[in-house]
Amino acid sequence: MNIAIVPITLGRGQPLWQSLPDVQDRFSIETIGSASGLTHQLWNRVR
DSSP: EEEEOOOOOOOOOOOOTTTTTTTTGGGEEEEEEEETEEEEEEEEEOO
16 A cells, blocks of 8 residues: 655644554555655555
8 A cells, every 4th residue: 555645734633543553563664755745655564
């Protein structure tokens, strides 16, 4: 899964994975940032 995160906050903001506490244990996550603030997260399933 490839997630593109754009640095914008509306209101208080909302954490994406707050309601899924163990989701990060099932994936390896690689984060790639750029000077503009755009961030890509590459989620690969751990077996």
